[in-house]
Each structure stands twice: as structure tokens, then as C-alpha cells.
Amino acid sequence: MFDVEKIRADFPALKQLINEQPLVYLDSAATTQKPQAVIAATEQFYARNNANVHRGRHTLSEQATLAYEQARATVAAFFNITANELVWTKGATEAINLVTNGLSEQLDNQSTIVISALEHHANIVPWQQLAKRTGATLLTLPLQQNGRFNVEQCVNFIEQHKPTVLAITHASNALGNITPLETILHAAKLQHTITLVDGAQAALHLQPNLQQLGCDFYVFSAHKMLGPTGLGGLYGRYERLNSLAVYQTGGEMIETVTLTETTFRQAPAKFESGTPNIAAVIAFSAAIKYLVSLDKTNVYTHEQAIFNYAVEKLQLIDGITIYSDINNNIGTLCFNYKDEHPFDIATLLDGYGVAVRSGHHCAQPLMQHLGINGSVRASFAFYNNHKDVDLFIAALQECIALLD
Amino acid sequence: MIKTFKEIAFSIENAPAWQQKYREIMLLGKQLPPMPGVLKTDSALVPGCESKVWIYLDFDLEENTLVIVGDSDTRIVKGLLAIVLALYNGLTPEQVIKTDALAEFSRLGLIQHLSPSRGNGIKAMVERIQSMAADRSL
Numbered sequence: 234m235f236d237v238e239k240i241r242a243d244f245p246a247l248k249q250l251i252n253e254q255p256l257v258y259l260d261s262a263a264t265t266q267k268p269q270a271v272i273a274a275t276e277q278f279y280a281r282n283n284a285n286v287h288r289g290r291h292t293l294s295e296q297a298t299l300a301y302e303q304a305r306a307t308v309a310a311f312f313n314i315t316a317n318e319l320v321w322t323k324g325a326t327e328a329i330n331l332v333t334n335g336l337s338e339q340l341d342n343q344s345t346i347v348i349s350a351l352e353h354h355a356n357i358v359p360w361q362q363l364a365k366r367t368g369a370t371l372l373t374l375p376l377q378q379n380g381r382f383n384v385e386q387c388v389n390f391i392e393q394h395k396p397t398v399l400a401i402t403h404a405s406n407a408l409g410n411i412t413p414l415e416t417i418l419h420a421a422k423l424q425h426t427i428t429l430v431d432g433a434q435a436a437l438h439l440q441p442n443l444q445q446l447g448c449d450f451y452v453f454s455a456h457k458m459l460g461p462t463g464l465g466g467l468y469g470r471y472e473r474l475n476s477l478a479v480y481q482t483g484g485e486m487i488e489t490v491t492l493t494e495t496t497f498r499q500a501p502a503k504f505e506s507g508t509p510n511i512a513a514v515i516a517f518s519a520a521i522k523y524l525v526s527l528d529k530t531n532v533y534t535h536e537q538a539i540f541n542y543a544v545e546k547l548q549l550i551d552g553i554t555i556y557s558d559i560n561n562n563i564g565t566l567c568f569n570y571k572d573e574h575p576f577d578i579a580t581l582l583d584g585y586g587v588a589v590r591s592g593h594h595c596a597q598p599l600m601q602h603l604g605i606n607g608s609v610r611a612s613f614a615f616y617n618n619h620k621d622v623d624l625f626i627a628a629l630q631e632c633i634a635l636l637d
Numbered sequence: 638m639i640k641t642f643k644e645i646a647f648s649i650e651n652a653p654a655w656q657q658k659y660r661e662i663m664l665l666g667k668q669l670p671p672m673p674g675v676l677k678t679d680s681a682l683v684p685g686c687e688s689k690v691w692i693y694l695d696f697d698l699e700e701n702t703l704v705i706v707g708d709s710d711t712r713i714v715k716g717l718l719a720i721v722l723a724l725y726n727g728l729t730p731e732q733v734i735k736t737d738a739l740a741e742f743s744r745l746g747l748i749q750h751l752s753p754s755r756g757n758g759i760k761a762m763v764e765r766i767q768s769m770a771a772d773r774s775l
Contacts, residue, residue: 252655493685574711575664576687581713592687606710607687635656636663636712 235531236616243268243523244616254586256406257624260411262406262434262565262612263590264456267520271459272289274519278512286511287485289522301511302309304518310469312451313442320467320501322472325433328452328467328612330399331504332429333359335477336398337347342368344397347390347426349374349382350602351405355596358433360400374401380603381558384413388420395424403435407594409565410558411435418447427473433457433465437614438563443607449473459518459524464510475500483507532615537619540564546626550633554604563576564613567594570629573636575609581635583610585628639668642723642741649745658746659713666715669722672708683758683765688714690758694769702727706771707762715746719760725766733770738763 246266249256258266266543286301302316307315317516322328327594337427340346346360346369355576364371366384372394399421404411414430421428429450432441438454450545451472469477479486479497483506487596488496497503512637524532543566544559570578579591593600600607611625645665652658676693691752694719695704705726709715723743725733740749 375668574688576711581659582657631656637658 235424235528235535235615236292237481237616240527241616241618243270243280245269247259247616248405251586251588252584255624257587257621257628259613259617259621259625260588260590261437261614261617262409262457262610264462265437265459266291266511267439267461268459270519270523271516274447274516275461275512278341280517281541283512285508295462295535298509301397301509304514305493307518308521311440311525313444315471316466317499318471318474320469320504320605321514322452322465322467322504322633323463323510324456324463325452325454325464328465329355329429329431330359331467331480332452332469332477333363333449334480336427338478339476340367340369340397344369345394346371346394346398346400347374347394348372348400349402350462351382351408351597352402352596352598353406353431354597355433356402356429357598359630360398369397370575372396374399376602378602379558380405380408380556380599381410381561382413382417383620384416387413387417388548389509391417391420391424394586396421396426398427398429400429400431401533402431403439403441404563405565405596405599406434406610407565407599408557408567409434409562409612411439411561411563423449434565435563437524438533440524443468451536451625454511455517455520458517459520460502463515464513467504475503478563479503481506523568527615536564536613539613539619539622540566542619543552543611543622545612546622547552547629550626550630552633556605556608566611566613567608568611569605569608570633570636575607577636578609578623578629578632581632582625582628585631587625587628589625639670640723641730642667642720645658645720645723646677646741649747662716662720662747665723666709666712669708669715669719669744670706674762676706681759687711688734688758690714690718690743690762691735691745692718692762694763694766694771696773698749700727703730703733703766705766709758710761713747720745720747721759721766728770730770730774733766733773 270325304314305319310321339554346364348360350373358542375390377383390624409411418428428448430455431449432451433454449470451468453466456462486498486506488498545551552571554569575591579589582589592607594610648661649658677691681691681693683692692707697704705722707718709718716741744761
């Protein structure tokens, strides 16, 4: 049984007033709120267990190393991968940069990189830079006018261009639309394409089994999955991962160092230079344990119910245009009201304690594709309830009355 | 008729609720004289995150005063811009330097709009006006 009120009680930040009104937090796509378990794990680490990892024979250091490596195993199990296929990074953006940098020597001017217009800037710009460095051709997967993929078109495109690399999002950060990955990744595999999936938005909502998904690389961001900021992860199929050139060099990632020569360790260690974000890794494993303690199916069903309820209510308001695919979505509603500027709507909503995002959502090519300058984005997570939707809709109607 | 800053301050300070305050601000934006298209150049665009804000600054040599024209594509920022314009238009450089927009916005309960996170360009706009005044007063 999924008791949303009980779950809300686990998130201290949800219990506050903003501008004298109860907070309605609809910006989980930007970052999720944190359960008490994550806050407690962070505090516990700094208050009692703080020590550096992978060095020092003293008790605290041994304990910290153990907790740190156990956390890697916990998160790896969540994604159904092995622990040595998981690299800690400072975020999904760094994880993508690690791959694009690591591929520099494997690509040349005969290579083709395919991305899509649905991507967050973080999954566009590093590939543009890689194409510039190597002379590779950068192409975009066909996207329909409404911001959805036609699977057949995508498969044909992949068969025609036989890309060296395909980088694609699991779900759009701006629209919430879920990518039909299964068929697309299968088509890419047939062409021996290296595949990277940007899971920053989707991982919390879809909780993917990465072995089953079958991509070579998958990136995620801890703070969008109930965890702390400053941490992300890269999954890489081991041979693929280990074949990447080193990213940043320094301590921790080395085997032996002389003043002229250095040999590197094997993945994942060779990509983790310097002291890692130990507290964040440990706190993130608390986040994953918390998430796993809630039944995956119940979480998904509840999120979809809240999303559908919001869609239904929003559609009743005259003058609203919804850009999201409402039938295939992780719970993100991207919309505009007539030709009002999203900035004005978001600013006024804040007066009612409703937190939404406005703007281009770091997806300018997608906004150009949709022919808009920006939008309002209300993004839901499993801790939102029906009352949040009611308060949001009531506030939106008040804002519209102020604008009209 | 363009309101003086005093008149604006009076109606905003006496707004019974925040909604009324915003209504007043958006109304000020509506009443702002249109900015000629030729003045909306790239260099007039204030680098902001979300809203587009143009500001054109000139100096009236005869009167020794600042002339400011501006526009924005959002209603709220345009209204805030109207307040900034009412505050600074027609002042001598020395007067501009002595006029603290931050303090005035704070008095009107609009300080959150000058915080850097808002990305609405208001803060950048005030900085641009102040730096022009500083150049002129030398």
C-alpha cells in the first residue's frame, strides 16, 4: 500500500510555508527534495565517521572505505550492474564529459556521432566539442514536430548512417517524454554503435535495469534521485568503460608513479582521481535504499496518477497549450498560457507557494524545434499528492486572473 | 501620463496584498512608452537568463542628465524596469550615484527582484546605469 502522506512526512523540506502558503514543490526535475534518511546519513558521516578512503590503516579510514565501497555496490545493484562498472562523478554532466573525452582517440573524421534535438545541453555540447576535436560528423536523429520520436524513422536513420556513437536521453528534461529506447538501442547495436543514454531525468521515475536496457553507457545525477548535489554516476559496460582514455589525472587513479612515467589503475579507479565526494556517495546509497524500500510499481502507479490528474485539470483551463506527450511521460508537464511569458507565470505562482520552473530548461534546440521561446514546467515526483495538484491549479487560475 | 517615482512608491507601498503590488507593477510596464525598434540592438540587450531586457542609455549634454529608454518581453520585468526608469531618468550623474536602487526596492518590498538568482536583468540594468553615471561624473 502506497501511503503518500506517510512518505511526505519523510521529507522535511516539504513541510514549510513559502510566502505564507504551504509549499507546493513541482520542480523535482530540477532537483528532488531529500528524505530524512539522506540528511541523517550526511550528518552521521561528518559527525562520527569522517575519514578519507582507500588510505590509512586506522579504524575510521577502514570504516569510511568500507561504507564508500558498499555504497557503490548498493547503487550498482539498484541498476543491476556490477560495482566495477560504476564510476562516481560530480554529476551527469561530468559523466558525459568523461565519455566524450575518453573517446577522443577512438574517433576520427570518418566517424559519425548522432544525438537528438530532445537533449539537454549537457548531452549536446560535449558531443559538439568531440566532433570538433576529431573531425567526426555530428547528426541529429529525426524528431517529429510535436517533440516525439517516430521509432521507424529513427531505426531507418540509424541503418542509413551507421553511427559510431549514439547519445540519447532516456526522458526529456523539458517535456518528460520517454524515449522508445528498446528499439532504437537494438538498431544501434546491429550497427556496432557505441551507445550512451542520459538518464538524469528518467532514472528516479523508471528505475531502469541497465543490463536489460543494453546500452554501453548510462549517466545519472544523484540529486535528481533523492541524493545530495555534487554527485553523479557513469555506468559503462566494462570493456567499453575500461577502453576510455583517462579523464583527469592525479592521485587515487594511479598504479605507480615515477617522476617521468605513470601507470594507471583499471576502471573504475582510473577515472576517480583525487579524494572523492565520500559523504555524498554514502548519503546517496541511503537515498537508493529508501527508494528501494518503496515498492517500484506502487511508486510508478502513484506518480502516473498524480500526473494524469494534473493533465486533466490543466486541460480544463482555456488558453493552455501542453507540449508534453501526456501518454508517455515520467511526470513532467511543459505548458504555456496563451502568449504570456513563462517568467511572469512562474513568478506569480511563487507568490502562492508553488515552485515551478520557467524558461528554456537548458534545451534551447528543443524550444526552437517546438517554435517557442520557453515554457512553464511543473514536474512531479512520488511525494506529490492530489492536494498539490489542486493548489497548483487554483494558484494558476489566480495568476491568469491577474494577467488577463 | 508617466508617474513619478514618488507616486509609484506610494501606490506600491499601500498595496493591500502582494497580488495588488504585482498588478501595479504590470500596469506600470503597460504604461511605459514603447522603445523604438532601432534601439533594440544586441548591445542594448542586458545579459539575463530568462527574460529579454533592452536598455538604451544616453546623455543629454544640455541638461547634464541621463536619458534611459527600455523594454522587456515579460510583464513583471517591464514593470520593474519602469520603476528603475522613474527612479533614474532625468537625473544628473551625481544624483544617479547618490540614488541607491537597492535601498528603494527594499523599501518597496521588491528586493527579491534584485537578487542575482532571479536572472531578470534588473540588477545588471542598475549596474549599467550606475557605471555610465560614474563615467560621466569624472
